Amino acid sequence: MTTDKMENKKMDYDRKTHVITSDATPPPTAPSPTKNSSSPSIAVSNDCPRECPQEDHVKAGVEAQQEIDDTKSDSSEPEYFDIHDDDMTSPIEALSDYGPGGFHPVHLGDTLGPISDPCRFRVLHKLGHGGFGTVWLCRDTQDGKPKALKILSADASEKAAKSCPDFRALQLLIHSVSHEEGLSQCFPHTPRAYETAQDLLRKHHIALPYEHFWLPYQPNGSHLCLIAPFLGPNLESFCATYGHVTDLVKHVCFQLVEAMHFLHQKGLCHGDFRPANILFCLNEEVERMGDEELVDALGGVQMAKLTRTPLDNNNKDGAKEEEKEWPKELPRYLVGQADMIKLIRGGWCSPSVAVIDFGVSYPVTEPTGKGTGIPLGYAPPEEAITGQNKEGKEETLVKLGPKSDIWSLGVTLAELALDYFPFADSSDKLYGVKNMELVMGPIPEPFRSEFRAWYKGVWGPDGTALQDVDMVTDQETGKSVLSPVSFSIKRWKEEKEYAQKESGYEDPIRSRMSLGLETLHTKRSGAAIEAQWARDKTKLPSYTWEQTEEEDEMDDDQFPTKKFDDIEVFSDLLRSIFKWMPQDRVSTAEVMAHPWFQDRYAPSKDTKREGVVSRLSQGTFGIIKFMAGFPFNAGNFFFSALSRIFGIFSNPLWFLWRGRSCTNRSNDLEAQ
Missing domain, CATH: 3.30.200.20 (Phosphorylase Kinase; domain 1)
Incomplete structure (x- = not known):
């Protein structure tokens, strides 16, 4: 028009x-x-x-x-x-x-x-x-x-x-930040405190x-x-465009882990963590655009x-x-809806991201017994397999919490890095549970019984048969083992043997990674994006799908497939997240410290400089703990108090060396 x-x-x-x-x-x-x-x-x-x-x-x-x-x-x-x-x-x-x-x-x-x-x-x-x-x-x-x-x-x-979830989340986060930063407790009435807290959230x-x-x-x-x-477009098509730029992928993924770590530390669960609710930030140039220029950048009206x-x-x-x-x-x-992708192609997007849509968020201290409605592909077992209470209403078998968020984070990481849904990309719960059993092993209680009851209620006798037995004898080892529900032990082994033959890996995640990532770029356009990122990491590389006549005639092998050289490391990260029971999953601190992120963690530049007494006490406590052999961490009240009392007089040398080497990296992150 x-x-x-x-x-x-x-x-x-x-x-x-x-x-x-x-x-x-x-x-x-x-x-x-x-x-x-x-x-x-x-x-x-x-x-x-x-x-x-x-x-x-x-x-x-x-x-x-x-x-x-x-x-x-x-x-x-x-x-x-x-x-x-x-x-x-x-x-x-x-x-x-x-x-x-x-x-x-x-x-x-x-x-x-x-x-x-x-x-x-x-x-x-x-x-x-x-x-x-x-x-x-x-x-x-x-x-x-x-x-x-x-x-x-x-x-x-x-x-x-x-009850507006967005405002409830905002109040919880800003109150926590305001208290931590020593800002006014009446932040709605002090604009400067409010603006500072907003900057920290950003x-x-x-x-x-x-x-x-x-x-x-x-x-x-x-x-x-x-x-x-x-803000710019969401991350749903991120891997298709930038999946071959490994450093950019890790840069974006690490921001997501940081965001979730911050939320959990401040007492909030997101409840709907997925690429559709994560947006790219825009460059400062966008703020200086005129109305007509801005509308044109969005593809017109x-x-x-x-x-x-x-x-x-x-x-x-x-x-x-x-x-x-x-x-x-x-x-x-x-x-008509604006064409947000044009902001990426035009080079108006930043590599920074922002998590949005807190419509189903809830405080960590108030774990919900109801589902959040997150799509099945991102839902943890406690969200995907639910029961009913005495009143006949849907109720989770295990209450949702931070570890439920971490499951959704793991699926998001797999989608952004591999263009891969580990479990389900539709609403087929049977298919989703089957993939869960392939990755994590047989489904345990309390999910096991409830899943069988759900299946019989939906499909009845006409559906594909589920395994009615719980314990079976492994013919190879002769031991009694838990049987999968969605398929037999025999079929389970056949699936593994087939994956081993095709890719060299029995594990579904490693097998998928071994196949590589099919990119949408030619060798030339893909290299151009990598060069842009290497040259300027303050902007998301721009691109175009318009191909030359020469590229149109290219063979399939000239559209390269990315080969992963970190199969063992990344699959280890995902498998540490994908556990049936929430308490068995890793924390955000452990995810940040995982080798796949290659020491990307660094203390925040906004952290206040520690006082003399605090730094002396940390060093003193390190020596006391080392000499006494106590396995306590720096948060232990008794030794923290003891070290603060004697810190100034007992260990000036350790103060100069900023002695915190006795505190390991993941514990340090958990304490923030």
Whole structure:
């Protein structure tokens, strides 16, 4: 669609007004939906100037609600709607998402904001949509930077007003950071403390909404708006593009381990950790782009115009008619989703990443007995195989917690480094459990009995038979061993023998790695990406899929397959994560210290310099522990207190040497 056509369409659309209310501090409080509410609100025109005299736009909440009631009554008759635009290739939301309790209708050029600055955010493009609302790229006229504005549906806003997981996570993390850094405990009322805490979250690869406001009494209800940083595309296609650049892969993977380690240390579990919820950060140049340049970098705008066809029996040819009174609950057109991949191809992305979407997060101290809804391919056994409580509701057999996150981290690492789902890439639970048994061995209790019960309830006698026996005799060793459920011992050994014959490895992970990674680049384009990364590691290498005629005629062997030279090391890392029981899995500290990351861990530059007494006491404790032979760590209260008392007088030499060699690396990470 050309720019002229887009402009002509925009001129034809009847832009509606938006009702704005004042800011609120977390947790967000929904405005009262009653007609008798006398709280003031502001109706702002879409094309209002930067300075909006509020007194010219004041409208009582009663009047706003009355308009909604009138709209509902006017548009109550059934009508058909038609979306038409031959050039539309970008994803758009369903029209059924708009209506009472649904999405808020938004048009390009709309201005939204809190009562203190009702024209603060100007809509430039649509970044995406989902089950809970739409996300828009906006220009923040306060600081001039592009921001992501998520507008929740009215139903989702009502639930978020009671308990918004994003704000709960933000409060928990910022309170922890504020306390640790010696900032004000009343961080919402001290902007500097709040900004400092946000900077620290960003450095630990976490991105959360940091502001919000309400749009009350809209045609479809009241909507909560969340303001977050403008970030790049997610990591779902990362391996296909950059999997052959080993150093870049480890650089990104290590950031994810750091992020999860930070979350767990601050008392939060993510609950939905996967590449779809991890985004690339953008370079600083993006903040300096103009509106038109920014939209062009996202591939331009596509719009699908809506037309309404009334149910008219006399209209035999079914001609479409433009309606004078357009329903207020519907937008005049739907905006196609921005092409985020173009930000990578254009070289606008940073190699830094940010973990987002804390919608199902929960405190470490409050392990959930319910599932988080994470897709089966990333779900640990305690999430994939659940039971029912006395009330017949779904309940996990083992409560979820940090080690559940670590399982999802392991699957994510395998996907980013190998383009490989170790267990399931669909919703087939039987297939997923079969792969789990191939990697980890026979399924144990309490999952074993519950999986059998689930299978019989779903498939009955018509399904593929499961192994009904628990213990069987191994014909080779003569010993009694636990049998797999999804296949027999004989079939299990056949699978291993086949893998050994094909790849030289019985283990499924090692066998998959031995096959190598099929890249999407030719030798020349792949080498160009590696050269870009080696030259400048502050930017994600740009690329293009456009090939020359010479490359089009290339044989398959000229599209190289990456061979892994770290099969034993990386498979050891994954196998230390993939354990049936959560308590058997490694911690984030142990993952960071694993040899696969090649000593990438370094103390944070933001860590405060230790005081003289603290450093003396650490050195003294090291000598005391070494001489006494006690296996206690530096956190032991008795010896820590003892070393602090005598540290200044007993060991100045060790102080100069910063004696912490007695504390091993993983224990040091756990203590942070």
